[in-house]
Amino acid sequence: MKLKKQVTVCGAAIFCVAVFSLYLMLDRVQHDPTRHQSGGNFPRSQISVLQNRIEQLEQLLEENHEIISHIKESVLELTANAEGPPALLPYYTVNGSWVVPPEPRPSFFSISPQDCQFALGGQGQKPELQMLTVSEELPFDNVDGGVWKQGFDISYGPHDWDAEDLQVFVVPHSHNDPGWIKTFDKYYAEQTQHILHSMVSKLQEDPRRRFLWAEVSFFAKWLVGNGQLEIVTGGWVMPDEANSHYFALIDQLIEGHQWLEKNLGATPRSGWAVDPFGHSPTMAYLLRRANLTSMLIQRVHYAIKKHFAATHSLEFMWRQTWDSDSSTDIFCHMMPFYSYDVPHTCGPDPKICCQFDFKRLPGGRINCPWKVPPRAITEANVAERYLPPVLASCLGSAA
Structure with a gap:
């Protein structure tokens, strides 16, 4: 309130100075002796107009004087009733500029050391893996790891795992950017709706099939109620976690959750973040406070992926x-390989995984850069193509 009053007083004073300066200029022009010496004469009609304007300015100046008096009385009354020292008002300097005095009070609250014991190592349970320590120790280099470029060489054989004990998790999902190369509506019309x-x-x-969907903004344009569809995270978008303010992270999460509750009666339980360029602990905290119990992340520096895998x-x-x-704990799975697409999600060898990416069949727009193209599955080769031993080994190493 004090700042608003000060700004009001300052603005009114500046207006008065401008009006008074204009009045002096007009008055000087009207009585300038050099005007007559140079042979210049103003027509009477122009002089009359100037006089009318001067009278209007004088009237405005008088009104502003009254306004300033009322504001000054209000400010004095507020400062008299307020606790602490009176507010410092802006003042006009000799060189013609306005100065706002600094606040006599600090702009932040002092914090006692007892309130920050957590920063000095509190009495709670010590974590087994401290990310701050890991970041200091890792070299963050980019050593060629073989077929898994950002990892390390993994050797395996077709009989390393018992097929009866092998568990394969297939997670059909689609990642849709509400804003990237195309507009939101163009993405929906050309790709998302299909x-x-x-x-x-x-x-x-x-x-038995399930499908994951994360971006509620697209889903809001296309609505279906079906128990086989799992909504993950439930935010309006899959937000950037590095540069976004936490206000924006909360706002888009509320927007998506409210839409889901109103239209589907659905409440997300798992977080799904496969494409933000880096992950923030703030997002993990917000998901936990939004009653989510688990989350998945993907885009982490390869040195960290390698360390966590090892x-x-x-x-x-x-x-x-x-x-x-431990009130903020949330279960998190870090995807181990390069990306969330098919070649980098079935195991450490993208050459094998890409054989099952049917969008890359020969003759299409994209192919497998590892020189082993996928083959369409037919009734004649389904037994051969169904989970061969090498693929089973890959899947086992990734699970």
């Missing part, structure tokens, strides 16, 4: 550094 239409027809073919830490409970009682 994905959703195909998803419904494929889910109806087999009730230490068998790709699945962990994510806890905030200041949390001393």
